[in-house]
Amino acid sequence: EVQLVESGGGLVQPGGSLRLSCAASGFTFSDHYMDWVRQAPGKGLEWVGRIRNEASSYSTEYAASVKDRFTISRDDSKNSMYLQMNSLKTEDTAVYFCGRAGWHGEVTNWGQGALVTVSS
Amino acid sequence: EIVLTQSPGTLSLSPGERATLSCRASQSVTSNFLAWYQQKPGQAPRLLIFDTSRRATGIPDRFSGSGSGTDFTLTISRLEPEDFAVYYCQHYRGSPIFSFGPGTKVEI
Numbered sequence: 001e002v003q004l005v006e007s008g009g010g011l012v013q014p015g016g017s018l019r020l021s022c023a024a025s026g027f028t029f030s031d032h033y034m035d036w037v038r039q040a041p042g043k044g045l046e047w048v049g050r051i052r053n054e055a056s057s058y059s060t061e062y063a064a065s066v067k068d069r070f071t072i073s074r075d076d077s078k079n080s081m082y083l084q085m086n087s088l089k090t091e092d093t094a095v096y097f098c099g100r101a102g103w104h105g106e107v108t109n110w111g112q113g114a115l116v117t118v119s120s
Numbered sequence: 121e122i123v124l125t126q127s128p129g130t131l132s133l134s135p136g137e138r139a140t141l142s143c144r145a146s147q148s149v150t151s152n153f154l155a156w157y158q159q160k161p162g163q164a165p166r167l168l169i170f171d172t173s174r175r176a177t178g179i180p181d182r183f184s185g186s187g188s189g190t191d192f193t194l195t196i197s198r199l200e201p202e203d204f205a206v207y208y209c210q211h212y213r214g215s216p217i218f219s220f221g222p223g224t225k226v227e228i
Contacts, residue, residue: 035218037165045157045165045208045220061216064121097164105212106155106170113164 002026002109004098009114012088020083020114022098030054030076033101036083038094039113046094050101051081066092088118122147122211124221131226139196141224143209148189150214156185156194159223160205168207169194196226204228 008020022034033056036048049062051072060072071084081098096114099107123146133139143154152172157165167176169185172192182197196203209221 044223047210047218047220050218063217102170104153104171105218106167107157107165108167108176110164110166
């Protein structure tokens with residue numbers, strides 16, 4: 001069974017940093033592209049970014065709203081993906097989901113989400 | 121960047137009725153790489169349809185997707201009580217930004 005578990009969420013002040021982790025199991029992690037998607041309270045889904053696999057040179061893509069502030073990385077030996085968030089703003093407050101991308105790029109599996117609150 | 125627009129914003133229907141949800145893209149979606157997700161309150165989204173018309177594993181056949189280019193449709197043939205939720209479309213290839221639509225809420 002595919003499982004994705006996010007951790008590392010919490011309360012952080014504006015301008016601060018936070019690192020989310022996504023632990024994967026039940027599939028060959030190293031084969032798959034992985035995504036981060038967030039959802040602000042009461043709002044819709046917002047795609048945050050993607051990291052591809054080794055065959056695609058671990059390349060990354062980011063939404064304009066987080067580019068140059070957020071960094072996605074992965075450690076295939078630990079079946080884990082990370083989201084380093086710097087220079088956080090109040091508008092980054094959201095539940096952050098990690099997702100496994102299918103062979104065409106659709107998000108086939110989702111974690112339960114981690115809440116990040118940016119507030120003073 | 122491809123911008124997705126969904127309509128209507130809210131769809132008020134009864135169990136047993138047919139639901140038709142629309143997703144329109146600002147430019148042609150590469151190779152029809154468009155997906156639909158369902159989200160219920162307090163839950164993660166669930167993949168329903170990918171590649172415009174392919175049902176994900178375990179999705180009942182009352183859910184179907186169609187369309188091409190810039191216009192896509194999710195149809196729920198006969199609404200079950202558990203289908204009342206928010207539905208999002210997403211494109212996921214071609215453009216480096218894989219945006220979601222704003223969602224359609226299907227309510228009783």
